[in-house]
Amino acid sequence: MSSRASAPTRFWGWLREHAVMIVGLLVIAYMLVPIVVIFVFSFNDPAGRYNFTWVGFTLEHWKNVFGIPELNEALWVSIKLALLATLISTVIGTMMALALVRHQFFGRRAANFLIVIPMATPEIVMGSSLLSFFLILGTPALGFQTLLIAHVMFCISFVVVVVRSRLIGFDRRLEEAARDLGANSFETFRLVTLPLILPGVFGGAMLAFALSIDDFVISNFNAGTEVTFPLYIFGAFQRGVPVEVNCIAMILFGVTVVAMVFTTLQQRRAEKMASIRPEQEELPPGAVTEIAAT
Amino acid sequence: MGETLKRRAAAYGLLLPGTAWLVVFFLIPLYFLGRLSLNVNLGTYYPFDWHWQNYSDALGLYDTQFFRSFEYSIAATLICLVLAYPLAYAIAFKAGKWRHAMLLAVVAPFFTTYLIRTISWVTILSDESPVVDVLKFLQIAPDGRVLATAPAVIAGLVYNYLPFMVLPIYASLERLDTRLMEAAKDLYANTATTFLKVTLPLSAPGVVAGTLLTFIPATGDYVNAQFLGGSNNQMIGNVIQSLYLKQSDYPAAAALSFVLMAIILIIVLIYIRFAGSEALMGEEGAAA
Numbered sequence: 001m002s003s004r005a006s007a008p009t010r011f012w013g014w015l016r017e018h019a020v021m022i023v024g025l026l027v028i029a030y031m032l033v034p035i036v037v038i039f040v041f042s043f044n045d046p047a048g049r050y051n052f053t054w055v056g057f058t059l060e061h062w063k064n065v066f067g068i069p070e071l072n073e074a075l076w077v078s079i080k081l082a083l084l085a086t087l088i089s090t091v092i093g094t095m096m097a098l099a100l101v102r103h104q105f106f107g108r109r110a111a112n113f114l115i116v117i118p119m120a121t122p123e124i125v126m127g128s129s130l131l132s133f134f135l136i137l138g139t140p141a142l143g144f145q146t147l148l149i150a151h152v153m154f155c156i157s158f159v160v161v162v163v164r165s166r167l168i169g170f171d172r173r174l175e176e177a178a179r180d181l182g183a184n185s186f187e188t189f190r191l192v193t194l195p196l197i198l199p200g201v202f203g204g205a206m207l208a209f210a211l212s213i214d215d216f217v218i219s220n221f222n223a224g225t226e227v228t229f230p231l232y233i234f235g236a237f238q239r240g241v242p243v244e245v246n247c248i249a250m251i252l253f254g255v256t257v258v259a260m261v262f263t264t265l266q267q268r269r270a271e272k273m274a275s276i277r278p279e280q281e282e283l284p285p286g287a288v289t290e291i292a293a294t
Numbered sequence: 295m296g297e298t299l300k301r302r303a304a305a306y307g308l309l310l311p312g313t314a315w316l317v318v319f320f321l322i323p324l325y326f327l328g329r330l331s332l333n334v335n336l337g338t339y340y341p342f343d344w345h346w347q348n349y350s351d352a353l354g355l356y357d358t359q360f361f362r363s364f365e366y367s368i369a370a371t372l373i374c375l376v377l378a379y380p381l382a383y384a385i386a387f388k389a390g391k392w393r394h395a396m397l398l399a400v401v402a403p404f405f406t407t408y409l410i411r412t413i414s415w416v417t418i419l420s421d422e423s424p425v426v427d428v429l430k431f432l433q434i435a436p437d438g439r440v441l442a443t444a445p446a447v448i449a450g451l452v453y454n455y456l457p458f459m460v461l462p463i464y465a466s467l468e469r470l471d472t473r474l475m476e477a478a479k480d481l482y483a484n485t486a487t488t489f490l491k492v493t494l495p496l497s498a499p500g501v502v503a504g505t506l507l508t509f510i511p512a513t514g515d516y517v518n519a520q521f522l523g524g525s526n527n528q529m530i531g532n533v534i535q536s537l538y539l540k541q542s543d544y545p546a547a548a549a550l551s552f553v554l555m556a557i558i559l560i561i562v563l564i565y566i567r568f569a570g571s572e573a574l575m576g577e578e579g580a581a582a
Contacts, residue, residue: 024384027377028399031456034414035406041417052420096312103305111309114316120506121320122514122558124531128538128551129327130319135544136326153319156312214408216517221538233409237521241413249410256405260398 035253042246049240061243065251068244074232075248081144081228082212085151090205092152093159094197100160101167115157126154127221134222142224150222151212158211159204166200202263210256324555331548340544348549356533356550363529364557366444366519367512370451371459374508375501377452378459382500383493385460386467400460408454412521415450416441419522442524450518458507466500467493502569506562513558530554 015022041051045058066072100111118126130150131142140146174196178188216230223231233245331348333340353360385396403411418425419440429435440446470493478488516531523529530550537547 018388020380021384021388023377024381024388024396027381027456027460028396030377030453031403032399033418034411034453035402037414037417038406038410041414052417053422092312092315095308099305099308103301103308105302105305111313114313114321118316118320120510120562122510122554124514124516124534125327125551125555126320126323128534128547129323131538132330132544132548133319133323133326136330149319153315156315160312210404214404216409217514220535230407230409233407233413234517237409237413241410245410249406252407253402253405257402260405 038246038249042243042250044243046243051241051243051246062247065244065247068242070227071229071232071242071244071248074227074229077144077226078213078229081147081151082209084148085155085212086205086209088148089152089155089159089208090201093156093204093208094163094201096156096160097163097167101164101170102172115160118154118157119161123154123217124221126150127218130218131221142222143226146222146224147219147226147228150218151215154215154218155208155211158207162204162207163197163200166203167197170196199263199266202266206259206263213252327548327555328552330544331552333545333548335543335545345545348545349553352546352549353553355546356530359528359530359533360553362527363513363531363554366448366451366529367509367515369448370455370512371505371509373448373452374456374459375505378456378463378504379501382460382463382467385464386470387472397464400457400464403453403457409517412450412454412517415446415453416521419446419449441522442527444523444527447519447523447527447529450522451512451515454515454518455508455512458511459504462503462507463497463500466497466503470496498569502565506565510558510562514554 041054042061043057043059044051044054045056045060046053047055096111096115099105100108127150130146130153134140134142134146140149175188175192178192183191214230215228216234219228219231220234227235229248233241236242236245329342330340332342332345333348334343334345335348381396381400385393385400389396417423420426421438421441426435426438426440429440430438474492474496475488478492483491514531516529516535519527519529519532534547534550534554537543537550
């Protein structure tokens, strides 16, 4: 069949063989087109205020990336907010994950439920209920504080899920060995437990940071007059988003890719050393995958 | 005995800060949302008064946006499923050494800000764009206008939530024991039968998780309708946002938000009842 098959038959055979892959690649193209557009339009020289149609190539906006004071300020607020929210939610979330994986106690099921529910609630409901809460209580005043409270709130669940998934395959005999060798609880935690769970904790922290710095809906409700990077973009939409926003988006994209590659390599090394899990997964998809699967 | 008590105390101690945060800033605010929805709007202040009329008023005024939200989000979820399944399947079984690269491509959109990604669709679908020229040529958009239409909003929703569909389906396919598929082939099942009787049922938890992770946020979304839709494509999220943040009609906004949550919760519960709870709670959660 193969040698005598005519060209069209062979073509259809090839197409049949690879149909799933072709569809898959088309879907990936659909997902990547906007990123390419953002990149290309960061070199655009728009005629008016709106950066929607291609006019001409310029490096002007890349040279002026940090030349818009309000934009810088918004970016700075977002970074501060994301760092703080990540720190708090990672500490709290890791503690919860440790409790859930390593201890049997009354109320475990309720605790699990409390962690899942925020992930299954539309952001607009979380944002509006938190705003209602602050409005009725009258305190704290809307601003950075309320943003921080909100961001920690929606990050906790994700940190717990990521860290927990890493803890499940944890070999507890390593801790027992440390105790047998005379380490006390604190030393065991610092010298054995923490280094082993650190990649998971780091993965959770990265996810929290990404969620926080990109959050729009919940921030929109609870920001008061404070402006974060996404809120700046939303506000600028009507009067025209400056091209510099595209440049900053591409910088953030680059930084994230580098951080992802770094974490993945780090994680691989840590897992090779401790062989926590028999089969290891990539961090970036793994992190999100596990949330989805949990 | 003392050891057990100490361990239990340690567990509660570890659990306390997170639980407290979630109770105070997630659960209790839901109560306040319900309470605010029963306040009377007197223009400048909003006393509590068991004012159930907020609900009938708000639903009477905004029922169109409510139905539209579910229409759009269900359409987006189904399209996501149709697009995501082949992609997840290709990554799990056909990609070989390209698997990691393809997964990276799936999560890459997360590395750029959600709002900018959505705005870049305004560029792609603007009246002068080559994409719209092609659609015009194919008679898909004969009047040459894609922005400010329902398909534009749905396309935006599909684009934004696609990774949430791909990843869980991929996760369940990847865990699948490929020997089962070989066994089906050995028993003379053809490709289609193998897929329908073996692969698809075994990936059901991923499909359930993916549809929920797409449907829930898509229903409450207002960014896509704001940027890509016109005044006839506003979703319930747009109404809630505007009532809260522009018109300060808090009771009506709270009532709509509460109803939105209730409807989504009911749909999710019914869906899980039929599809099994492992997808949402995880195997561990279902067993606990």
